[in-house]
Amino acid sequence: MSASYTPAFSRNDQSPVAQWFWTVDRGLLGAALALMGLGVALSFASSPAAILADESITDPFHYSWRMMVFSGLGLTLMLTSSLLSPRGVRRIAVLALFGAILVMMALPFIGDTVKGAARWVNFGPFSLQPSEFAKPGLIVFAAWMFAEAQKGQGVPGVTIAFGFYALTVCLLLIQPDIGQTLLITTTFMAVFFMAGVPFKWMAVLASAGMAGLVSLYFVFGHMRDRLSRFFSPETTDTHQIDAASEAIRAGGLVGRGVGEGVMKRHVPDLHTDFIYSVGAEEFGLVLSLTMIGLYAFIVVRGMRRAMKLTDPFEQTAAAGLFMLIGLQACINVAVNLNLIPTKGMTLPFISYGGSSMLAMGLTMGFALALTRRRPGAYEPGASLARPGRRLL
Numbered sequence: 001m002s003a004s005y006t007p008a009f010s011r012n013d014q015s016p017v018a019q020w021f022w023t024v025d026r027g028l029l030g031a032a033l034a035l036m037g038l039g040v041a042l043s044f045a046s047s048p049a050a051i052l053a054d055e056s057i058t059d060p061f062h063y064s065w066r067m068m069v070f071s072g073l074g075l076t077l078m079l080t081s082s083l084l085s086p087r088g089v090r091r092i093a094v095l096a097l098f099g100a101i102l103v104m105m106a107l108p109f110i111g112d113t114v115k116g117a118a119r120w121v122n123f124g125p126f127s128l129q130p131s132e133f134a135k136p137g138l139i140v141f142a143a144w145m146f147a148e149a150q151k152g153q154g155v156p157g158v159t160i161a162f163g164f165y166a167l168t169v170c171l172l173l174i175q176p177d178i179g180q181t182l183l184i185t186t187t188f189m190a191v192f193f194m195a196g197v198p199f200k201w202m203a204v205l206a207s208a209g210m211a212g213l214v215s216l217y218f219v220f221g222h223m224r225d226r227l228s229r230f231f232s233p234e235t236t237d238t239h240q241i242d243a244a245s246e247a248i249r250a251g252g253l254v255g256r257g258v259g260e261g262v263m264k265r266h267v268p269d270l271h272t273d274f275i276y277s278v279g280a281e282e283f284g285l286v287l288s289l290t291m292i293g294l295y296a297f298i299v300v301r302g303m304r305r306a307m308k309l310t311d312p313f314e315q316t317a318a319a320g321l322f323m324l325i326g327l328q329a330c331i332n333v334a335v336n337l338n339l340i341p342t343k344g345m346t347l348p349f350i351s352y353g354g355s356s357m358l359a360m361g362l363t364m365g366f367a368l369a370l371t372r373r374r375p376g377a378y379e380p381g382a383s384l385a386r387p388g389r390r391l392l
Contacts, residue, residue: 035349043067074361081365097137103130132359143317146195179343191320230341244277255284299326318370
């Protein structure tokens with residue numbers, strides 16, 4: 001007797017989990033799971049070298065075990081949030097944004113200062129970076145406000161959205177965190193543009209953004225130092241980026257092999273901001289292109305689905321979330337390749353860090369929830385369901 005495949009859920013099953021299974025984009029979900037798996041694998045490659053910077057840690061896989069816990073929590077948060085309705089996404093996003101803002105307001109008083117920046121709140125063995133959760137919260141909230149403004153019912157959505165954007169940016173600059181400020185600003189402006197703003201407004205905002213960037217250069221000394229190191233590397237210490245670049249070059253096409261990396265031992269923050277260089281040294285160009293390909297798949301497929309949504313809020317919110325993931329990945333990879341000045345930016349789903357993993361899980365979960373195949377969610381003729389499959 002030949003074996004036959006039995007699907008996990010019947011198409012006639014009306015339970016919430018079954019509805020989620022048949023309506024969620026399993027390609028996007030699979031890509032996110034693959035990146036999480038790579039993150040755990042690379043944590044085992046980086047942890048033995050990373051603990052050398054902290055003599056109080058004796059277990060060589062200390063960061064690996066913690067990364068497995070963070071990935072499990074991030075996966076749970078992603079799957080749970082992907083079950084939400086668009087209204088549920090709005091509610092949770094607003095709570096995440098307001099909660100993050102409140103904690104960020106308290107950082108000057110209760111925050112833990114590391115390398116001159118107060119960005120974290122310590123809870124025993126764990127720490128929380130509230131700005132990570134402000135990013136998806138602000139993007140969804142802004143998309144909602146822009147959509148409400150378009151209805152012409154007297155809701156000052158644009159003013160409210162820009163007010164919360166300005167508040168978030170001010171709190172980030174107090175820490176200070178220039179990298180997150182630039183990332184949030186770029187994504188926020190992209191959402192504003194996708195909401196249907198006239199081009200002349202975008203030109204005005206772009207000019208204001210350039211003026212703000214120049215102002216940051218004169219206000220923040222560490223920003224000037226990073227730009228000086230980038231444009232005049234011969235005049236200052238560039239050990240971190242030099243070591244990362246050497247590790248990437250040493251990997252070649254297929255890498256040195258699992259656990260055989262040598263140059264990674266000289267890379268500061270190799271398990272967080274520079275995890276890309278670890279993967280490149282041990283697994284070569286093949287893994288590097290695989291990671292970049294997975295991010296590109298998430299962004300391109302996600303944006304295509306978002307643009308076919310009929311609801312303005314769902315469309316701009318989903319597109320903004322996918323863009324947020326893609327931009328953060330681009331910034332991290334560009335820093336590792338010495339294409340832009342160094343920034344404290346994690347590689348989504350792969351870098352070590354509880355706040356980053358949980359926030360990315362929430363971001364991807366929101367995006368999956370907004371792009372699910374619901375009745376009427378997509379334009380006529382743009383349904384992504386297979387022939388004969390009922391939209392639940």
